[in-house]
Every structure is written in C-alpha cells, then in structure tokens.
Amino acid sequence: MLVLGISAFYHDSAAALIRDGEILAAAQEERFTRKKHDPDFPANAIRYCLSEAKASAAAVDRIVFYEKPFLKFERLVETYLAFAPNGFASFRKAMPLWIGEKLFQRDLLIRALKEIDPALGDKAKLRFSEHHFSHAASAYFPSPFRDAAVLTMDGVGEWATTSAAVGEGESLKITKEIHFPHSLGLLYSAFTYYTGFKVNSGEYKVMGLAPYGEPRFVKEIFEHLVDVKADGSFRLNQDYFGYSTGLTMTNSRFDDLFGGPARSAADPLDQRHMDLAASVQAATEEIVLRLTRALAAEAGASRNLCLAGGVALNCVANGKILRDGRFDNIFVQPAAGDAGGALGAALAVYFDEKPAGAQKSVKKPDAMQGAYLGPSYEQADIEARLTAAGAVFSVVDDDHLIEKTAAALAAEQAVGWHQGRMEFGPRALGNRSILGDPRSPTMQKALNLKVKYRESFRPFAPSVLRQDVSDWFELDVDSPYMLLVAPVKSERCRKMSDAEEALFGIDKLNIQRSDIPAVTHVDYSARVQTVHEETNPRYHALISRFKALTGCPVLINTSFNVRGEPIVNTPEDAFRCFMGSEIEFLAVGNCILIKDQQNPALKLDYKNAFELD
Template sequence: MRILGISALYHDSAAALIEDGRIVAAAQEERFTRKKHDARFPENAVRYCLAEAGCALGDIDYVVFYDKPFLKFERLLETYMSFAPKGFTSFKTAIPVWLKEKLFQKDMLRRDFQKFDPDFDWMNKFLFAEHHLSHAASAFFPSPFEDAAVLTMDGVGEWTTTSLAFGSGNRLEIHKELHFPHSLGLLYSAFTYYTGFKVNSGEYKVMGLAPYGEPKYTQLILDKVIDVKDDGSFWLDQSYFDYCTGLTMTNDKFAGLFGQKVRQADKDPLTQFHMDIAASVQAVTEHVVLKLARAIRKDTGAKNLCLAGGVALNCVANGKVLREGIFDNIWIQPAAGDAGGALGAALAGYHIHKGQPRTVTGGGKDAMKGSYLGPVFEQADIEARLTAAGAKFTVLSDDQLIEQTAQALADEKAVGWMQGRMEFGPRALGGRSILGDPRSPTMQKVLNLKVKYRESFRPFAPSVLREDVADWFELDGDSPYMLLVAPVAEKHRRAMTQEEQALFGIDKLNVPRSSLPAITHVDYSARIQTVHADTNPRYHALISAFKGKTGCPVVVNTSFNVRGEPIVCSPEDAFRCFMGSEIEVLTVGNCFLRKEDQDPALKLDYKNAFELD
C-alpha cells in the first residue's frame, strides 16, 4: 500500500511517500523552487517522491492532506466574531482569499494533481488529517518506541496549539489539547517579531541570541503576559497581542510593558536589551516545556516521550528536558515543523485510517533513515551537471576524497559537502553541509560573515562521532538530528579571565570558551549532531579521517546555503553557492573542486541575492 502525504498552502510545503509503512521519500518544495519556506502546492516534491518510489499517481492508494481547512476557517470566523468590531482591516484582507481559494482546497489540490493523473479517484482516495494529529503521527510512528507519550507544540493548527497524545503499537489517540489563541509557539513568534526578526523564520535567531543576554524580564512575562499552571497548561493575556485580529504580532501595550518599541531590523541595531528579551522568552519557554513534561510523566506514567511541532525545534528546551531525566527516552521528529506534517499525514492514513500494523525498528533505531530522504545524484549525472555549469573538478576515489577533504578541513578551509541523499527537515546533517575546523578561533566569524553572510552572533553546530560524544560533551546518547543542546565537557572548556567575564552581549563572541571555539556558544553549550556509521558512512569516514589527522572527532557543520536561501539540492545549486560565497573547497559525490581552479567569470554575488530570513 502506497500513501502520499502533503503539506501545503501555509508555509514549508512538502510531500512524503510511504510504502507498506516504510518511509520511501520526503522533501520540501523550497529545495526545488529555491524559494525559502515555499508554501505553494509541492509539485516538484510530489514528482520526486513518485520517481523515488518508481510509481505514478495512479499507483497511489491514498493522498492525505496534513490539516482540515474547514476547521481552520471556523477558527478564523469565530476569532473575528469574538473580537469584532476590532480587526476589520485584517478580516477584509483574509476573508476574500478564503472565499476564493482556501475553502475550496480540495478542488484546488485536485486540479494541481490532475497534472499527474486526470483520472485519479479523488472521491475515494483523498483524505484530510487534523494538523496536530499529523504532527503526533510524524513523531510517534517513526520513533523507536512500542509506546510513548507524544507532545506536540506549535503556533496553531486548526484550533489546537499544544496536544498530548498517547501511542501504542499502531494506535495513536490525542487525549488533551490547548486551543488558540493560547500558544507557546505564537508567544515565541511575538518576541521574534518584537526583536526585529521574521516570524516563522527567525525564531531560531532568538534562541541563538538568548545566551548573550540575562533573563531579566522572565518574571515580568510570567506575571503579566502568560499564566502558567502546575500542569504546564497556560493562558496568554490577549491585550498584549495583535495576532488574533491585526496584521502584526504585538501591540503598543506589549512595547510599553518592556519600555521599547519594536526593533526595525534594517534600522535599529541589536542591543543588550534585545539579548535580555531573547534570554527571557527562552527561559519562559523552557519553564513551560519542563512543566508540561513533568505533568505528562506524572499523569501517564510513560517512560518514553516523542516531540513534534515547531516548538520541538527549540533544541535548548529539548536538552533541558533530557538532562532533567523526566523520561527514560526522548525522540524528536527531525522535520518537526509543518513540512513534517506531510510525513505524519501519510503515516496517519496508513496506521490510523487503514489500521495497518506497525513494525518498530530494532536496536533502538528509528525509521527515519537518518532523515536522508531526499534526492540523490549518481556520479555520472553529477559530472555532467557540473561540466554543463562550467565547473573545473577532479574525480577522486572514495579514499582520496576522504583524505583530501579531511586535509582541507585540517588546513582550516571552508568545505561545501554534498553527498548522498538530501536531508528532510530544516537541519543539514552531513548530506548538504558546509564544514569547518572547530578548533579554529576564527572559523565561527568567517563562516557567518564571509560564507553564510549572516549575523555574527549565530552559533554553529558540531558533528561528532557517536562513539566519541561523551568524551567531548555532557551527553552520552544519540542526537542524530541536531535537536539537543548540551554543554561542552568540563575538561575541554577554557576558564575566562575577570576582564572577559565582565563583557556584555556580542563582546563575548570573540572570547574562546573551549578547545573547540567555533562550536562552543557563550554559555559553553553546543547543538550536537552525533554521526553514525550505519546511517551516513561517508560522513562518518570523513570525521574519522579528520580525527586521525588532528585528534579531534568533531567538525563544524552548518547548512549548505547562504542567508535567505534554501539548503542546496542539486549539483548546480551547490556549485552556484560555492561560486557565490567564500567556500574554498567543494565536494559533490566524488568530484573535488578548488575555488582557485574555477573560472573567475563564474563568480556570483550571493551576499545580496536573497531576502533576509
């Protein structure tokens, strides 16, 4: 049985295909169209999934959409009615779009799918899953657990913003929900907006900025903005927000509470105030998530916890839950946001709608295949595509490729690494990555300013051999999807001088914190990816070779893209990014490229090519 899952028409459109419960393919539309967070019908992602499965749309048993548009429209109408006459401007903007298009999403989707098969049986083979059920299914069904509690947290689906489900075998049922407008995701997005970053895109910047600040406003937020109960449920005072009826996230009362207006990213610099605000909302988020986790363990007795929804991408909060030891085991869906809803919708259709059995992968392994679920390019195809793009390259053996790339890293070069299948989800995991030497005191700043063209404060993640993780970090477990933050091990830290301890904000950035300064954040933390030989043998071999040369089993890993660009998908994408940035070495399959060998006429200006994210 083949089931195709779709998420679309809000943000991060994606498609995923499963066959007899096995995940065959999954990809986000943005990777093909090169439009970040592309929300349009995922035509290219669908085409890829069908090709990967070797089938046509007519061979698909069911197509499942990841949410229910009518319930979302009901929420929209009820919200406007509750706040009327306030919000008329927003109402008259939104309603025509719904009446013309979104209420008729099934017809829209049917027309889009007609490009693949005009005779597909839509009346009997098209299903809709609720948004948070799709999230929960994406978290539980691929997990390595026979049974688990499932916590989903995001901005909002139809009505639900937070849900608790319980999964056992092939069964999954939602037991509790919190509803709009009370949302942890929207609270975080409100502070994202207030600090001058883009909503639904810049939340991870707030998380990265938080360690530079002090959580001075935490109690103020808890006293005035959010009421958190002992079980983790919460209530937001809507008098501080504008997202129910307006066109912005916050209002003047919100700005008045904290004493400063909304930061304009193109005009106002980041100050210590913004860092303190970021630290405060991060502290509140962790407070809520920990309370939810403790209450779930107490109420259900569950030993295992699965997480999904956009808030589950908050790897700092995830790391706190892990270190608290509330659950024996935690598993987080790597595509935790809306893109992952496509996979969850397909799995919900298979296990819940059709009642098909579920097989748990043995040995504590999940069913995500390392999240390497996107396109792969054969060597001959890579060579043809690079040649057509004007690239100059050398074809190496496997051993030569590993040796020369490891040497380039040891020489502190920035390396573009495109190998194997593309990752599904927002993190680069060694399939489409930019790599560097974590021992270099300048690597973090060089990668941010000269390669990624982004804010200098942004931290980078370490990829570490799984067998060595406990020797370098305060973590002795798997973190294959870069969704857990843990401290650098004490023995690798560097003590700060009194003068350095007195520094504030961004001034802390240039102070080395450990023997791995490029991946150690200002609070001695790191967002860790453990690399496993069974899921990514080539990446594991590269880091092993780097360890052989340097004694260090860690490399810097950041996504292969520049600011505002989706992660690269094809060899052409990789070559363009290579030529538009100061990446010095590029490997695509067994092709090895040096910047100095390339035609200078092919150099691109990527610094201003993409809109700020």
C-alpha cells in the same frame, strides 16, 4: 498500501511517500523552487517522491492533506466574532482569500494533483488529517518506541496549539489540547517579531541570541503575558498581542511593558534585545518542562517521549527535558515543523485504516533513515551537470575523497559537502553541509560573515562521532538530528576571565572558551549531532579521518546555503553557492573542486542574492 502526504499553503510545503508504513521519500518544495519556506503546492516534491519510489501515480492508494481547512475557517470566523469589531481590517483581508481558495481546498488540491498526473485526481483517494494529529503521528510512528507520550507544540493548527497524545503499538490518541489564541509558539514568535526578526524563520535567531543576554524580563512575562499552571497549561493575555485582531504580533501595551517599540530589522541589536531573547527562552523552557513533567506524572505514563511541532525545534529546551530525567528516552521528529506534517499525515491515515499486516516500526535508532530522504545523484550525472555548469573538477576514488577533504578541513578551509540523499527538515546533517575545523578560534565569525552572510552571533553545530560524544559533551545518547543542546565537557573548556565576562553581549563571541571554540556557544553549550556509521558511512569516514589527522572527532556542520537561500539540492545548486560565497573547497560525490581553479567569470555575488530570512 502506498500513501502520499502533503503539507502546503502556509509555509514549508512538502510531500512524503510511504509504502506499507515504510518511509520511501520526503522533501520540501523550497529545495526545488529555490524559494525559502515556499508555501505553494509541492508539485516538484510530489514528482520527486513518486520518481524515487519508482511508483506510478495510479499506484497511490491514498493522498492525505496535513490539516482540515473547514476547521481552520471555523477558527477564523469565531476569532473575529470573539473580538469584533476589533480586527475587522485583518478579517476583511483574509476572508476573500479563504472563500475564494482555502475554504474550497479539496477542489484546489484535486486540480493541482491532476496537473501532475490525472491519476492523482481521484477524489475518493483524498483524505484530511488534523494538523496536530499529523505532527503527533510524524513523531510517534517513526520513533523506536512501542509506547510513548507525545507532545506537540507550535503556533496554531486548526484550533490546537499544544496537544498531548498517547501512543501504544499501532494506536495513537490525542488526550488533551490547548487552543488558539493561547499558544507557546505564538508567544515565542511575538518576541521574534519584537526583537526585529522574521516570524516563522527568525525563531532560531532568538534562541541563538538568548545566551548573550540575561533573563531579566521573565517576571514581566509571567505576571502580564502568560498565566501558567503547575501542569504547564497556560493562557496568554490577549491585551498585549495583536495576532488575533491585527496584522502585527504585538501591540502598544507590549511596547510599554518592555520599554519601547519593536526593533526594525535594520536597527542594531543591543543588550535589551539580548535580554528579551534570554527571557522568552527561559519562559518557554519553564512551560515546556511543566508540560513534560505533568505528562510523566500521569498514571501509567510511558517512560518514552516523542516531540513534534515547531516548538520542538527548540533544541535548548529539548536538552533540558532530557537532563530533567522524567523520561528515559526522547525522540524528536527531525522535520518537526509543518514540512513534517506531510509525513505525519501519510502515517496517520495508514495506521488509521490499518491494512492487513500493518505494524508500527520499532527500528533502531528510528525509522527516519537519518532523515536522508531527499534526492541523490549518480556520479556520472554529477559530472555531466558540473561540466554543463562550467565547473573545473577532478574525479577521485573514495579514499582520496576522504583524504583530500579531511586535509582541507585541517588546513582551516571552508568546505562544501554535497553527498548522497538530501536531508528532510530544516537541518543539514552531513549530506548538504558546509564544514569547518571547530578548533579554529576565528572559524565561527568567518563562516557567518564571509560564507553564510549572516549575523555573527549565530551559533554552529558540532558533528561528532557517536562513539566519542561523551568525551567532548555532557551527553551520552543518540542525537542524530541536531536537536539536543548539551554543555561542552568542563575539561575541554577554558574559563573566561573577569574582564572577558564583563564584555558586552556579542563581544564575548571572539573569546576562546574551549578546545572547540567554533562550536562552543557563549554559555559553554553546543547543539550536538551524533554521526553514525550505519546511517551515513561517508560522513562518518570523513570525521574519522579528520580525527586521525588532528585528534579531534568533531567538525563544524552548518547547512549548505547562504542566508535567505534554501539548502542546496542539486550539484548545480552546490556549484553556484560555491561560486557565490567564500567556500574554498567543494566535494560533490567523488568530484573535487578548488576555488582558485575555477573560471573567475563564473563568480557570483550571493551576499545580496536572496531575500534575508
């Protein structure tokens, strides 16, 4: 049974294709259109999935959309009626769009599918899955567990914002939900907006900024904004928020509570903003821990936990769930946000219809194949594409590729690394990555300001050989998707002096805190990716060679893009980003490119090429 899953029309549109429960391909539309968080119908991603699977459109048995538009329309109308006459302006703006387009999404989808291939336009094949069920399915069915508790948390789907489910074998059932407007994701997004970052993309920045601050506003959050029960269930006080009735996340009462208006993106960050970030992060962690502890305490509860939804990308909270010890094993869907809903929708319908022989995968480490589910390029194709782009390159064998790249990294060069199949989800995991030497005390700042063109406080993740992770970090489990934060081992750390501790916020960034300062955050933590030979032998070989040269089995790994740009997809994307930034060394397949050997006329200015995220 061949099932195509689709997510679209909000943000991070994507497509995924499964055959008999096995994941064949998945990709976000933004990687093809080069439009960050592209919400449009994922025509390019669908074409890619069919091509990767060598499947005709006629062979597709089911096409599944990741949510139910009528339920979402119901929420819009009921929310307006609940708050009327407040919010009429936003209701008036939204209603024509919903009536003209989204309410009749079935017809819109059929038309868009027919444009790809008329065989995809069969209405009898089209199904709809509820938003949070899609999230839950995306986490449970690819997990390595035969049973699990499943927790999904995000902004909002149709009505649900948080859901708990139980997975047993091929069965998945949602057992309870929290509904809009009470949303942990929207609480976090309110602080994202208030601290001057863009909602639905800037939440990572708030999480990265939090360790620079003190959580001194937690009391205000719990006394005024959110009422949390012992089991983690919660309600948000709508007197302080604008998202239900207006066009902003927060309102003047929120401003009064926290000492002023929302920060403009152009305004400098000060200690108050860092303290606000620390406070909402601490509050989020407390709520999430109450939720997971309550799930673990239920009669007959599984010792396995699966997580999905945008809040599951909060890797700091995930690390605390792991260390809390209520669950023995945790699996987080690497494409936990809306993109992963496409995959979950396909899996949900497959296991709902249960064709003969349908069995849930229990593969180790999981069925996501390292999240390497996107396009790859044959060596001859890479050479032709780079030649057409005007690139100057040499072609080397596998051994020389690893040797020369490891030597460039040991020489503290910024390396672009484009190999194999592109990752599905928001993280580059060693196939579309910018790499660096984590031992360098200046590399974090240099990569942020000169390569990524983004805020200097943004942390980088370490990629570490799985067999060496416990020697460098307080972690000894698989973390292939960079979704767990753990402390750096104390013996690898250097204690800051009293004078260094007294430094203001981001001034602490330049203090060398460990043997791997470029990936050690100011609180001595790191967002760890374990690298496994089974899922990525070439990246594993590179880190192994770097270890042989330096004694360090760790590399800086950040996504191959500049701020505001989607992660690179094609060899041409990689070359343009290479020429538009200060990356010094580029490896695409078995092609090696050195910056000072390139035609200077091809240099680009990527610093201002993309809308800031």
